[in-house]
Amino acid sequence: MTEKTQETHQDAEVHVVKPPVYLAIFLALLALTALTTGISFIDLGVFNAVIALAIACFKASLVVLFFMHLHYSSRLLKLTVAAGIFTFLLLISLTMTDYISRAWGMF
């Protein structure tokens, strides 16, 4: 084993996430669930969908970063996940561009 590979593996050193972090994220997720349900009973027009999805994205980020440890992971993993989400958004945007520009009057 060379000196260099040993160094790279040091970067990938496993970080054990402690229970207080999990507990804090858990409580935040429950609070956000209550919040998003509460807001759904108030009429905000199109912003109901916008806010609900914003809260969902925030909750998903908390899960990915802390429950799934991405916050503590190597740059390789962070880049992999970012690339995947970017590709997903690209596919959605291209599909929606097509639908919005063809089906006149449907949107």
Next chain:
Amino acid sequence: MDSQSIATTPEELDRSVLPHAHEHPAFLRHHFEDVGQQREAASFGMWVFLLTEVMFFGGLFCAYLIFRNWYHPAFVAGSNTLDITLGTTNTAVLICSSFTMAMAVYSAEIRRRGQLILFLVLTIVLGSAFLGIKAVEYHQKYVDHHIPGLDFSIQEFVHPSNPKAIPLAPDMAEKTQLYFFLYFAMTGMHALHMIIGIALLFIMVARASKGAYTEGHVIPVENFGLYWHFVDIVWIFLFPLLYLISRYR
């Protein structure tokens, strides 16, 4: 997840500590240089798999987005037949199960077998509770004739019993079938992932009770945790889209 060279019994682990040609734990495959590299490779592989799952569910979400815009009144009417109390309860139950799964990963990392088994069993219980509540909701849809293709009735949408609901013309009311089709496709695929997850949890409990995972080889628990949290994330998006964004006020 892992089929070869996993030390599942204390005897095997003891043998692994004895020096042979080169010393390393029994769970370290020969094509990896060290445990850290193996763990990194395993996480990478799991994330790539989860990204294919993102694309899979993403297609369903995209279909939902397009059809919701096309047949908005039908989707609003369909959405309001769902029970928001059961939906919110299920979201909370699933978040609890994600928490217990995260704690199971932690227990494996600090090598406490009893605690690991406890949290895995709690995850099974909460996951099953989610499926139970989902079954109650599905049954209600059956009773209401809101399962597309199975004696589907547009009665509730043409002559709504809810005073806040706007009656739909019969052709638009027919489009509620599309809402329920997507509802069953999305929550059904999500439930299938939960069933697979619970089956894997039973296998993991059995292996954990024989001493696996708590002797340094946490990759299977950790990767399963990634899968379970991913399933949670899918629900985090399904819940507002199906239940919340079109409520009558």
